[in-house]
Amino acid sequence: SQTIHQWPATLVQPVGSPLSLECTVEGTSNPNLYWYRQAAGRGLQLLFYSVGIGQISSEVPQNLSASRPQDRQFILSSKKLLLSDSGFYLCAWSWTANQPQHFGDGTRLSIL
């Protein structure tokens, strides 16, 4: 069976510091991978998706970036965090486009 792992579960960072959130998927190969942000009481906003190693598509302009150095590893980064980057970040995977997406348990990021 397939599993998805995200870490850390919670993170508190000062404004201006860098960020690296990691997501890995087990039990599948060449999955589609996604990063979402969920603001409090809101729906999910797609930030990035990837259909293969080194292939990243950005949905919204921001100071975040994503990378996929390995087939089942997806990383969300920032060089300098802003207060507005606070939120709940979720990673997801799917077999292909228009297939069910399966989410990890997220990282709650607080910027001070």
Add this chain to the structure above:
Amino acid sequence: GENVEQHPSTLSVQEGDSAVIKCTYSDSASNYFPWYKQELGKGPQLIIDIRSNVGEKKDQRIAVTLNKTAKHFSLHITETQPEDSAVYFCAASQASGTYKYIFGTGTRLKVLA
């Protein structure tokens, strides 16, 4: 742009009663509609989904109906239990070739014992 509206934002029901959550989508090309349940501090979990070639799908106490003409779909939970309390999200996915789900803003369901 594409939009999914979800109602109500909060819903309280007595244990054993039914709960209905409704979503309306704007993109007529949407053809896949998943529903997710999110418990506090967790990621959303897929609970049921439906494709546009089907009008209704049922899985035990959960069912989803789709009206393509009206562009709306609904989640029905029967015989609700306290463990059904969570936030529920609907989503609509565009036709093949894209990767984007458009999510509704969520419904907080409380099942009162």
